Amino acid sequence: MIIKKLLAPLVNNKILKEAEHCYIASAAISEPAFDLLMSNLPKHCNVDIVTGFDLPIHPNVLWKILKKYPGRVTLRIFTRNVFHSNLYIFDLPFRKRTAFVGSGSLTLGGLKDYEELSYKIDVERNVEDLKAWFRSYFDIGIDLSEKIIKEYEILYPSIVARDNAMKEDMKQLTDLITGRFNLDDKRLSKQYFQTDDYSTLHNSKVSLNTQLVHHERVMLRNKLLELHEQLKSYLHKLKLYENDDPEQIVSSLDPMFHYEHKVKAMRLAYGRSKKELEDHKSKLTDLVNIQLVLKSQEFGINLSLGNPNSGSEDREYFQKEMNSEEYRKKFYDLLKGLGKGYWVEVAGEKKQADSFEDEQALWNFTNADHLQYTFIIARSYAANDPEIAADTIITSIQKEIDKLIHLYRILKKS
Numbered sequence: 001m002i003i004k005k006l007l008a009p010l011v012n013n014k015i016l017k018e019a020e021h022c023y024i025a026s027a028a029i030s031e032p033a034f035d036l037l038m039s040n041l042p043k044h045c046n047v048d049i050v051t052g053f054d055l056p057i058h059p060n061v062l063w064k065i066l067k068k069y070p071g072r073v074t075l076r077i078f079t080r081n082v083f084h085s086n087l088y089i090f091d092l093p094f095r096k097r098t099a100f101v102g103s104g105s106l107t108l109g110g111l112k113d114y115e116e117l118s119y120k121i122d123v124e125r126n127v128e129d130l131k132a133w134f135r136s137y138f139d140i141g142i143d144l145s146e147k148i149i150k151e152y153e154i155l156y157p158s159i160v161a162r163d164n165a166m167k168e169d170m171k172q173l174t175d176l177i178t179g180r181f182n183l184d185d186k187r188l189s190k191q192y193f194q195t196d197d198y199s200t201l202h203n204s205k206v207s208l209n210t211q212l213v214h215h216e217r218v219m220l221r222n223k224l225l226e227l228h229e230q231l232k233s234y235l236h237k238l239k240l241y242e243n244d245d246p247e248q249i250v251s252s253l254d255p256m257f258h259y260e261h262k263v264k265a266m267r268l269a270y271g272r273s274k275k276e277l278e279d280h281k282s283k284l285t286d287l288v289n290i291q292l293v294l295k296s297q298e299f300g301i302n303l304s305l306g307n308p309n310s311g312s313e314d315r316e317y318f319q320k321e322m323n324s325e326e327y328r329k330k331f332y333d334l335l336k337g338l339g340k341g342y343w344v345e346v347a348g349e350k351k352q353a354d355s356f357e358d359e360q361a362l363w364n365f366t367n368a369d370h371l372q373y374t375f376i377i378a379r380s381y382a383a384n385d386p387e388i389a390a391d392t393i394i395t396s397i398q399k400e401i402d403k404l405i406h407l408y409r410i411l412k413k414s
Contacts, residue, residue, distance in 0.1 A: 003118040006104045007111040015098060016040035021091040022047045023134050026106040027084045028055040031064065033107045049075045050138040052083030056163050056348065059153045060368060066144055076141025086110065089131055097127040157308065157372035160348030165260065172297055181297045187384040192393040193294060197223060198383055201296040206262035209255055217253040220266055224250045227292070228268050230394050238405050240270040243284050267293040286311030288411045290404055292397065298380045299388050301397065303404045305375035305411060312371050317413035322366065328359040334407050335362065335377065347373040377407060
């Protein structure tokens with residue numbers, strides 16, 4: 001039987017509820033999907049899992065398996081080749097067994113959100129063959145340990161950064177294929193940023209530093225500086241300040257100073273004053289700051305808690321303050337008040353800002369933050385969005401910063 005959304009039969013047919021033992025081979029595991037699995041399985045049901053580290057798996061779920069479910073959940077890591085198999089086998093009452101083999105990994109995307117394909121098998125002989133296949137990988141896998149998780153934690157931020165960069169590249173490609181982004185769109189003629197500006201950040205140029213490409217980046221920098229001049233007095237009234245070095249108000253034009261040596265975005269950043277930065281002995285973007293970002297297909301407004309592996313003061317302050325119920329509620333209310341279109345990224349995970357059920361859910365999500373990761377609250381505009389037309393972009397930016405400034409102030413350590 002063909003199954004499109006694997007979670008449906010697992011829940012609706014009471015397979016999880018009645019399972020006596022569960023065997024899972026998965027290319028990836030996410031914490032929400034693992035929690036969903038364990039919350040639906042009976043407490044007497046043991047779980048054997050084999051996976052690889054070929055796709056990102058958040059260290060939190062590994063620690064949870066090791067510390068919260070010792071003796072009940074056994075996870076082994078297959079290391080001899082790329083592991084991209086996805087198989088679910090359930091031992092059920094009265095010696096019944098059922099299995100699902102397909103493309104869906106143990107993630108919410110794999111179980112219910114993405115376009116996956118699974119096939120249900122309940123012929124005893126066939127299920128036994130699949131269990132033998134599972135055992136052949138599980139038995140030679142390496143047992144999960146504290147040492148493995150600690151080593152993996154060191155590498156995880158760079159794994160996530162590469163994975164996110166790949167996803168962003170694929171989104172750009174998909175937008176071009178489907179026509180959602182079109183440099184020939186006539187509507188761009190009314191926009192502040194036009195065809196030539198987006199073309200400067202095209203994939204074919206991001207790694208180049210030729211005289212011609214550099215000239216294009218200079219022209220784009222000048223346009224960003226023009227935007228800055230129109231916003232400067234408004235921003236200063238909010239005590240948001242640009243870099244005191246005029247040459248660094250716009251991010252670098254040199255690929256050497258960008259991730260993967262690719263100029264995929266150019267930005268303006270605003271935060272503490274020169275004196276405040278000297279007191280904190282930090283750079284502007286090492287601490288909480290608000291950014292205006294142009295990418296190859298969109299314009300964005302970001303509230304960043306600081307660059308990865310840089311200043312820790314604001315992050316440590318935020319984590320400490322989140323222990324207060326009053327602070328959590330204030331942060332939650334301000335985040336929800338941003339409205340639709342905003343999202344939050346913590347440790348490589350993205351969620352819509354209005355998707356958190358309550359303060360606790362938001363706290364659980366932000367607890368994953370670490371100095372090595374990106375932490376941003378952001379929204380973006382399509383290139384042809386009327387909100388960033390030449391005659392509306394200043395008003396649009398001010399409207400959004402009027403909302404973000406309240407979050408900026410509570411995230412900022414005095």
